[in-house]
Amino acid sequence: MNAPETIVFIQQHLIDPEVCIRCNTCEETCPVDAITHDSRNYVVDPAICNGCNACVSPCPTGSIDHWHPVPKAAAYSVEEQLSWDELPPRQEMPVLGEMAEAAPPAADEAPQANAALSPTSPKPPWSAAHPYLNLHTLKKPALATVAGNFRLTAPDAECDIHHLVLDFGTQFFPLLEGQAIGIAPPGVDANGRPHYLRMYSVASPRTGEREGYNNVSLTVKRVTADHEGRPVAGVASSYLCDLRKGDAVQVSGPFGDRFLMPNHPGSNLLMICTGTGSAPMRAMTEHRRRLKEAGRPVDGRLMLFFGARRPQELPYFGPLTKLPPEFIDTSLAFSRVPEQPRRYVQDRLRERGDDVAELLRGDTCIYLCGLKGMETGVLDALAEICAKAGLDWPLLHQRLVDEGRFHVETY
Amino acid sequence: MSTINYSDKIPNNVNLSEDRTLQRALEQWQPNYLNWWQDMGPDGSHGYDVYLRTATSTTPDGWAQFGHVKMPDYRWGIFLAQAEADRRVGFGDHQGEAAWQDVPGEHRANLRRIIVTQGDTEPASVEQQRHLGKTAPSMYDLRNLFQVNVEEGRHLWAMVYLLHKHFGRDGREEAEALLERRSGDRDNPRILGAFNEETPDWLAFYMFTYFTDRDGKFQLCALAESAFDPLSRTTRFMLTEEAHHMFVGESGVSRVIQRTCEVMKQTGLEDPAELRRHGVIDLPTVQRYLNFHYSVTIDLFGADQSSNAAIFYSSGLKGRYEEGKRDDDHVLKGSHYKILDVKDGQLVDKEVPMLNALNEVLRDDYIRDSSAGVNRWNKVIEKAGLAFRLGVPHKAFNRHIGSFSGLRVSPDGRVIGEAEWQANVNRWLATEEDRAYVASLMGHVVEPGRYANWIAPPAIGINKQPVNFEYVRFN
Numbered sequence: 001m002n003a004p005e006t007i008v009f010i011q012q013h014l015i016d017p018e019v020c021i022r023c024n025t026c027e028e029t030c031p032v033d034a035i036t037h038d039s040r041n042y043v044v045d046p047a048i049c050n051g052c053n054a055c056v057s058p059c060p061t062g063s064i065d066h067w068h069p070v071p072k073a074a075a076y077s078v079e080e081q082l083s084w085d086e087l088p089p090r091q092e093m094p095v096l097g098e099m100a101e102a103a104p105p106a107a108d109e110a111p112q113a114n115a116a117l118s119p120t121s122p123k124p125p126w127s128a129a130h131p132y133l134n135l136h137t138l139k140k141p142a143l144a145t146v147a148g149n150f151r152l153t154a155p156d157a158e159c160d161i162h163h164l165v166l167d168f169g170t171q172f173f174p175l176l177e178g179q180a181i182g183i184a185p186p187g188v189d190a191n192g193r194p195h196y197l198r199m200y201s202v203a204s205p206r207t208g209e210r211e212g213y214n215n216v217s218l219t220v221k222r223v224t225a226d227h228e229g230r231p232v233a234g235v236a237s238s239y240l241c242d243l244r245k246g247d248a249v250q251v252s253g254p255f256g257d258r259f260l261m262p263n264h265p266g267s268n269l270l271m272i273c274t275g276t277g278s279a280p281m282r283a284m285t286e287h288r289r290r291l292k293e294a295g296r297p298v299d300g301r302l303m304l305f306f307g308a309r310r311p312q313e314l315p316y317f318g319p320l321t322k323l324p325p326e327f328i329d330t331s332l333a334f335s336r337v338p339e340q341p342r343r344y345v346q347d348r349l350r351e352r353g354d355d356v357a358e359l360l361r362g363d364t365c366i367y368l369c370g371l372k373g374m375e376t377g378v379l380d381a382l383a384e385i386c387a388k389a390g391l392d393w394p395l396l397h398q399r400l401v402d403e404g405r406f407h408v409e410t411y
Numbered sequence: 412m413s414t415i416n417y418s419d420k421i422p423n424n425v426n427l428s429e430d431r432t433l434q435r436a437l438e439q440w441q442p443n444y445l446n447w448w449q450d451m452g453p454d455g456s457h458g459y460d461v462y463l464r465t466a467t468s469t470t471p472d473g474w475a476q477f478g479h480v481k482m483p484d485y486r487w488g489i490f491l492a493q494a495e496a497d498r499r500v501g502f503g504d505h506q507g508e509a510a511w512q513d514v515p516g517e518h519r520a521n522l523r524r525i526i527v528t529q530g531d532t533e534p535a536s537v538e539q540q541r542h543l544g545k546t547a548p549s550m551y552d553l554r555n556l557f558q559v560n561v562e563e564g565r566h567l568w569a570m571v572y573l574l575h576k577h578f579g580r581d582g583r584e585e586a587e588a589l590l591e592r593r594s595g596d597r598d599n600p601r602i603l604g605a606f607n608e609e610t611p612d613w614l615a616f617y618m619f620t621y622f623t624d625r626d627g628k629f630q631l632c633a634l635a636e637s638a639f640d641p642l643s644r645t646t647r648f649m650l651t652e653e654a655h656h657m658f659v660g661e662s663g664v665s666r667v668i669q670r671t672c673e674v675m676k677q678t679g680l681e682d683p684a685e686l687r688r689h690g691v692i693d694l695p696t697v698q699r700y701l702n703f704h705y706s707v708t709i710d711l712f713g714a715d716q717s718s719n720a721a722i723f724y725s726s727g728l729k730g731r732y733e734e735g736k737r738d739d740d741h742v743l744k745g746s747h748y749k750i751l752d753v754k755d756g757q758l759v760d761k762e763v764p765m766l767n768a769l770n771e772v773l774r775d776d777y778i779r780d781s782s783a784g785v786n787r788w789n790k791v792i793e794k795a796g797l798a799f800r801l802g803v804p805h806k807a808f809n810r811h812i813g814s815f816s817g818l819r820v821s822p823d824g825r826v827i828g829e830a831e832w833q834a835n836v837n838r839w840l841a842t843e844e845d846r847a848y849v850a851s852l853m854g855h856v857v858e859p860g861r862y863a864n865w866i867a868p869p870a871i872g873i874n875k876q877p878v879n880f881e882y883v884r885f886n
Contacts, residue, residue, distance in 0.1 A: 016870075018790075018870070019662070019870050019871060021654070021657055021658050021661045021662070021784065022783065022784075023654035023657060023658070024654075025651055025654045028651075029471045031471075039783065054471040055471070057471065057475040057874070058471055058474065058475055058651060060654045060655035060657075060658040061658045061662070061871075062870075062871040062872070062873075062874075062875065063871075065875065085790060133470075133471070134470065134471060
């Protein structure tokens, strides 16, 4: 394997021991039991925390709201954190180079939900629907039934991506596009501890995978190798990909109150994703499509940039190509088609620079979801497009972030 | 879902509108409460817009909603933590039985007494603190004071709801009496001693919120275990609010210490008299305040041997702190506990039946918790490179309730004579002179971002707001 080693970063959730008063509110509140303490400190277990933020507003001190970017492999352990009298200095971030070779998504081992390093809006767009949060916890999960499980990628494709439909029956589990649910595989790990919770963005719109039904769909990629390319079977992804119709699954959530879509007429969506990062984009697109079909068009423009290695590995390739261009303007980028140059989403963005710039001038929300490696490339491309079009990107970027219109979720 | 019904006159998540009698009773009590707030709430503050936290539901995202409101318009209401399905009694003779949704006749008097005693402390502290707004060290601190005050008011509501809902006419009369007693009043004082003491200055306020509100935390934790489910659910939600009060105390004292240490380092001075000339509170004075508030507060846990405590436990009314995390039989008959006793003028260990020593068990848990915070204050001094260390006095020091009352004990735990006490008491407890000095520092600093000279700014603002945010608009 000559592939360059991919360093994966996470935003590690830390508690400032100098400000914390050890009141136990966070530990009491945490829906996934990620917070623990000894006689000295309260700390967050990086292997469990899913960044759901349920602990943030109940904290009386503000000590809870610290997020340090660290290489995932060098995340501060619980033991280390328990020994602190103060927070360590923030680490300098190395400049991310060329887009890394597509490493398999770390969904199976990166529970701290969002590893995005570039600025992302701390709130949703103003017209987003109000999300329900944390209705079901790890301790008191909802019990969903598998209503369907299909392979999305071609039979000969190397990667195995599944479309999983879960039905909640009569349980109250409302979800918005962009929100996530948590699933912990049953059983225990090699150390005899229960598996931690994994987060999955829903791929279906608020009205259900099948309209009017209390069900939801997920896009799950079977993990077969770790970040260094060594073969390893992902525990959670294998569990989900192997589920059969009728099986019961324990689900917690809903999670996520930021990566939400605008609801007001005239709002445009610029969606940029790779691989299973397409799940929230599918949900948003389908919501708008159903509105249009019901005669309530929102009149905003949809523009999608979608990257994969080959067409055979692009989830939802078939249905996507059937959507009329006047409804959604789609550009696909493939990086491993034989005899063809490698093309990434940022290359497509540049090609469509004039249209992208026009969208950026308007009432547009931007969503990035997928592999960590695309972040830098996409931001560079957007900056370049703006420079050409005479737009002040740093200013615009900041405004988008401040106004809840720039959302990045990468892993 | 536990969303609060704002169309009701009284915000609540207990379906108040379905119980017309109760609703009418509370609607009659409400104007009396507001009159009490007008008379005894924070002095001169009624027209201010204060950046306050209000609960809109009891789920994590709902109970901390921030915005500027006038305090008399604060949405005081009745919020119970979400019910636990099939909750069982966790201790005592009824262990394993279903938790009670109504008050059993035989426990009515005891439960009422517990609820009234808890409820009485809430308006008492508002009364004790009502003049502090005039001498706030900053707008940030002023806002924190008001937040503490409105939430104590809400805690009164929580207890009054239980009295009205479950104790009939007796309960309604007790609820009225809660608005009639006055902190420090000679004829009609509040029930507990510490709640009739004055809170004359901000150092006393921080010490009070650190030590005395922590007593509240431990009492609430013990009541959250109660077999009487409405009491358990009420106190569980109150605990989430109580945490902010202790934060105000812990960070307040910490900032006083931090500022003093800064001046000590800048000037190289250690002598209290000289430091006072620089307008900061010397560390020995902080220690004397601490000794006073600590000893007065641990009295609140009651006599070290108490048959009432045993009855409350065995009958399931009041558990221990973190009852669920203890791995004994939760019945405690035949268990023993080592308490401190006085024999021939000396302090000695004595084994007693644990059931009778439950006040002492709770007091010891409290002592561990409050000492840990004092050690965090020492970290601030240590970080400044100074040798001084604060500590909590011996638990027999300056006690007025239980077997140590009347006994003279030094802070390091030696039984001493009256002469030695009199010769040293000014080194151990805050003196008139100390209080006069601290009072002389109390100004009225309320411009956004300005802080009085004797206290450091906080490390972080409220709800991610900057420390120079306009937390209070005076209009």
